[in-house]
Amino acid sequence: MQEYQLKYGCNPNQKPARIYMKNGELPVEVLNGRAGYINFLDAFNGWQLVSELKKATGLASATSFKHVSPAGAAVGLPLSDVEKKIYWADDLNIEFTPLANAYIRARGADRMSSFGDFISLSDVCDKSTALVIKREVSDGVIAPGFTDEALEILKQKKNGNYCIIKIDPNYKPEPIECKEVFGITFEQGRNELNIDENFFNNIVTNNKALTEQAKIDLTIAMITLKYTQSNSVCYVKNGQAIGIGAGQQSRIHCTRLAGQKADNWWLRQSPQVLGLQFVDGIKRPDRDNTIDIYISDDYMDVLAEGEWQKFFKVKPEIFTREAKRAWLDKNTDVALGSDAFFPFGDNIERAKKSGVKYVAQPGGSLRDDNVIDTCNKYDMVMSFTGIRLFHH
Numbered sequence: 001m002q003e004y005q006l007k008y009g010c011n012p013n014q015k016p017a018r019i020y021m022k023n024g025e026l027p028v029e030v031l032n033g034r035a036g037y038i039n040f041l042d043a044f045n046g047w048q049l050v051s052e053l054k055k056a057t058g059l060a061s062a063t064s065f066k067h068v069s070p071a072g073a074a075v076g077l078p079l080s081d082v083e084k085k086i087y088w089a090d091d092l093n094i095e096f097t098p099l100a101n102a103y104i105r106a107r108g109a110d111r112m113s114s115f116g117d118f119i120s121l122s123d124v125c126d127k128s129t130a131l132v133i134k135r136e137v138s139d140g141v142i143a144p145g146f147t148d149e150a151l152e153i154l155k156q157k158k159n160g161n162y163c164i165i166k167i168d169p170n171y172k173p174e175p176i177e178c179k180e181v182f183g184i185t186f187e188q189g190r191n192e193l194n195i196d197e198n199f200f201n202n203i204v205t206n207n208k209a210l211t212e213q214a215k216i217d218l219t220i221a222m223i224t225l226k227y228t229q230s231n232s233v234c235y236v237k238n239g240q241a242i243g244i245g246a247g248q249q250s251r252i253h254c255t256r257l258a259g260q261k262a263d264n265w266w267l268r269q270s271p272q273v274l275g276l277q278f279v280d281g282i283k284r285p286d287r288d289n290t291i292d293i294y295i296s297d298d299y300m301d302v303l304a305e306g307e308w309q310k311f312f313k314v315k316p317e318i319f320t321r322e323a324k325r326a327w328l329d330k331n332t333d334v335a336l337g338s339d340a341f342f343p344f345g346d347n348i349e350r351a352k353k354s355g356v357k358y359v360a361q362p363g364g365s366l367r368d369d370n371v372i373d374t375c376n377k378y379d380m381v382m383s384f385t386g387i388r389l390f391h392h
Contacts, residue, residue, distance in 0.1 A: 027171035033163035046120025054122035062102035071113035074105030074240035144169040200383040221337030331355035339389040345374035
């Protein structure tokens with residue numbers, strides 16, 4: 001197949017639309033459903049991300065993409081009982097394979113943003129992973145293959161129209177890539193940067209104790225950023241992204257956005273949230289929305305008389321700002337990556353509030369000394385990579 005006709009482009013009024021190869025055949029096969037323009041953008045960016053994560057860590061990897069940026073990315077480490085509960089996986093009667101764990105983590109980190117995602121998997125999709133995907137609201141999945149059982153399970157989604165794409169894992173693109181904007185062709189060398197544990201050797205802070213887990217987490221952060229619309233920062237803990245800020249014009253706004261997502265991920269593990277008693281029959285997306293409001297400053301939207309009864313069997317106590325801060329202070333050893341240098345120490349100050357201990361960024365700001373001093377104030381470990389990772 002040299003070309004594939006799309007239903008339309010980014011929007012329904014943008015026709016005709018297709019993907020095609022100037023030379024040779026497309027490295028993908030659509031096994032089910034009909035893929036769209038944005039689906040393929042998400043699929044190809046996501047596939048690059050997970051294949052690089054697998055190469056760097058040796059672990060099964062998954063990512064959940066929305067609008068050409070990842071909402072979550074993770075490797076297939078075991079899930080704790082608490083993680084299973086906050087990701088709505090505690091009732092799953094499956095074998096928790098590494099690939100299933102990777103997707104549960106990638107989807108679960110920011111379930112609000114992952115709603116209606118496009119999934120990328122580093123390994124052949126197995127039955128367990130397919131069963132996890134089957135019950136989530138999702139547009140499609142790309143993987144190097146699917147077991148027969150997994151394929152039949154996935155074909156049942158969206159009334160048989162779920163988009164399933166198989167990609168050739170041995171495909172290598174040309175070293176020069178092109179795209180057109182306003183009728184003008186842009187050309188550049190592909191970003192073939194290899195990110196591994198040696199990427200973080202230039203430690204510029206007083207504390208130079210970069211743990212093996214921190215190296216893995218920083219690797220995940222930087223590979224995730226490589227395929228996230230810039231400006232971007234990524235918070236990672238224990239093998240999964242817990243907060244991704246994409247496409248912000250100001251880096252501090254990006255750091256705050258991603259930090260708030262990381263905070264929400266941690267607050268969902270608090271006794272106050274784990275103890276919420278939801279009404280019977282409430283759907284998972286509605287639970288996600290309710291929790292998001294409950295832990296926000298707009299909590300009265302779900303706690304007001306006449307409202308809370310729609311969501312809870314028992315009216316919860318208000319999760320006060322002081323109680324939330326006390327719980328957030330228990331989050332530690334978080335890794336933070338940035339796709340370009342931090343221009344001010346305020347980014348580090350904000351990162352500290354979300355438990356950041358390890359930082360990786362290119363360096364090169366006129367205020368590097370201020371940023372380093374701020375890290376030293378909190379005994380953080382910071383690496384200057386010397387490499388920017390803008391993605392557009």
